[in-house]
Amino acid sequence: MHFNTSQDPSDERWTEVMLIARSLLNQLLTTDLPLPSDPILPILDTSELPSLQDKIMPDDHPRDPVSILQQAMTLFDYHIHHTHPHSFAYIPACPIPIARLGALLTSVCNVNVANWDASSGPSEVEKAMIHWLGSQLGLPDSVGGCFVSGGSMANMTAIVAARDEKLQPLQRANATIYMSDQTHLSVMKALHIAGFMDYQVHKIPTDDNCCMDVNLLRHAIKTDRLFGRVPFLLVANCGSTNTGTIDPLHELADIARDEGLWLHVDGAYGASIALSDKHRHLVDGIGRADSVSWDGHKWLFQTYGCGIVLTRHVNSLARSFSFDAEYITGPLEPQATTSFYKLGPELSRPARAMSLWLTLKVLGRRRVGEMIDQGFLLTCTADHSIRQCKNWIIPVPTVASIVVFRYAPPGFSEEELDSLNSAISQRIVAENIASILTTQIRGRTTLRMCAMNPAVQPETISEVISRVDKVAQAEASKVKKTYPKMSNGLCSPLISCCVVEASDHA
């Protein structure tokens, strides 16, 4: 199978390709963390982008595989390194070696888990995983679902099923969806894909803990019904990306039951807490959901592309996603088996359940739970360290593995503090101290960190916070020095005000 001479095993270039492949394998399975001095977030120089585009564009001709592989590795290095011990931006997913090995195995076998008869082994593994994950959340034995590419597709799959289950076609235009102002943007995107308009979404304000205000929710539903709207879907956060907030799941489940709404819980990040003996109580009630989104590549330590949608209404999934089922049954597909293309939006797709299964079988649920606990410990450490420093505010109680904190020394207006916190984040990133970006909490710019790398120790976190505090002091005194008469409410022109809404990333 010689695609060109340079891939011929007798060719010396092939030997070199194999050497590179071996070193990649070692990287894949390494248990070593990057050093603190390694760059966390290398970014391409934008002035070089046009010439880079020219250079990387393929053409008619073959190229030396070794030099192209080296170019690929160089290019690939320009990304945020979530395995770095000081990586705290977005949701810093850290795949563990056994999960990476699972990803390798998945590539080797390259199975398409569309229909059962062409993938009976991986399909049975996916079936087992759906049931096992559902049982961990307290969903009934009849739970169904499938693996998708991530939380966005999981939310979309659940929303389409809810729409088809709860609404007659003519009701769609008046249908109303409830979610908090902390809900991930992928839910809005999924609603848009499913044909709903922005004005059909009723965003419910949150309380001091960033949890959905259930009284306002009840009021909104009542009022909407009076105006002829058709409430049908309630989306709850189980670990918001912005602050880690878990909405009051039991109360929302009660409301959903009383009002006949479909309760979808976005647990892309937080559903994993159910695997922890120590913290499971925080997500109590998640099993009362009609559907749940859950990401393996967030807090289950998998590589990207491992999303899960679970529902107690497997027939709803089948109704929404089984097309031409009378013709598609393979010649060898027995009745009791599951062909996953009938339960989700895709047909051909990778065997996404396999590496998660491998991880859970090898480590066991308890050990995975302890790795999740480590994230709680790290973030608790961050919270304590911040409170020991002067002039810091933690505007929302720390939950799960996310802490938000704002530097607020006296003598600055709120707007000046926004700029100051942006400047602190930028300097921390520029000096490779840590990837701590900013988010918005009640309209104010706030630092945010998410610590979930199970190989990181609490001392590392304390040290990072100590350095962040020093940077904050330095930035504040720099501002004071440059603008001794500040506090006039105007934004310093020297401090650009770039923010990133963390809830927008996942």
Next chain:
Amino acid sequence: MHFNTSQDPSDERWTEVMLIARSLLNQLLTTDLPLPSDPILPILDTSELPSLQDKIMPDDHPRDPVSILQQAMTLFDYHIHHTHPHSFAYIPACPIPIARLGALLTSVCNVNVANWDASSGPSEVEKAMIHWLGSQLGLPDSVGGCFVSGGSMANMTAIVAARDEKLQPLQRANATIYMSDQTHLSVMKALHIAGFMDYQVHKIPTDDNCCMDVNLLRHAIKTDRLFGRVPFLLVANCGSTNTGTIDPLHELADIARDEGLWLHVDGAYGASIALSDKHRHLVDGIGRADSVSWDGHKWLFQTYGCGIVLTRHVNSLARSFSFDAEYITGPLEPQATTSFYKLGPELSRPARAMSLWLTLKVLGRRRVGEMIDQGFLLTCTADHSIRQCKNWIIPVPTVASIVVFRYAPPGFSEEELDSLNSAISQRIVAENIASILTTQIRGRTTLRMCAMNPAVQPETISEVISRVDKVAQAEASKVKKTYPKMSNGLCSPLISCCVVEASDHA
């Protein structure tokens, strides 16, 4: 980074895990084909499924990684082996070693290509690939798009963009979509997700070549307008999954232009033909599309999970999929860069462009085109071999890498021939001769083979056809022997009539 003692590098089990990993790597990069005697489609014994579920279910406790890995490899083996030289079912995707190496690299780096600043290297590669692929099809320089998980998501992304571009919200209920009766089911699924009803789809009959009948299309559009419906979307096949058919792209582009419709070309399988010097003319006109779906894991020799959506209206994609853009811009994201989460339905996702880029850079466009030509050659060989055997019908002219053929000896009714062809397929599969399943052509059961493995030689195909012919003769004489007085139009009770509509798989 020791997650449990069995992953400790000092542990002897870890050494064994590494040995397994090395052997997986060798499998990943092998240039050897499976032997003809290797099983093509191993399927789990259904009587053992309940106990298998019990056995594979994870629990609280860790397990020996070596034995779990071995269990994983055993389970993974139960799937259709598309690299087998006699694998012709569905679209038998054959990833080549350089693509598999790219998949390994993608796993190692585990980059999330959501926003540019966190993935500038892979984002620039994806940008280059979108432009390069678009230029191969003749799309304008302003082409935009993104990588998605496969053709289903590519079709969905394009359909949502077309809906938002072409329709006012109040027009949606009267909107009409045109496609041929050979269109892939993922288009119907995508339309359903996007909120359209089945009755809004106007399926246009096909001619003797399985191409959309353009006169009937013109007539349908005219009539629909008279009845107040709003034509807005025309979906063309560029390589249907069922028969490889390419709709008359220029004529459809003319109609779309004249009628103001969005022309979406489903080229998941067939767009790759544009890379072949020899056969490019077959897809002439594809560059006039408003949007195109294209799968790397079909005829570009990638592993699963490599779909592409391209459009000349990149602003439409941005309008449909950019949410909360005012907050999401990262602190470091320059203006001229592309954050791909703004152009598609997902946020976190793997760097899907990377292995396709590696493949095209190392091999060059011409060599990839020649590998595609090999599929044409193999299928042409199959067509010729079938015509040399007695009593076979090729009901649709062979196109691209797909041939459909029906055994039709005299003395059988059409219904009996349906059963006979099903029986032939089942025996071919059962005896591991080849994976040749059946499809429906104009309501009749027909064998179907898709040959696209560039490492297979034409002689192999001739031999397979010769064996298929022998099986066909044997099955026919068996039926005659068992039911000497058949031809009464009744289906033999001994031959079960299971069919698989190939267009339903991809």
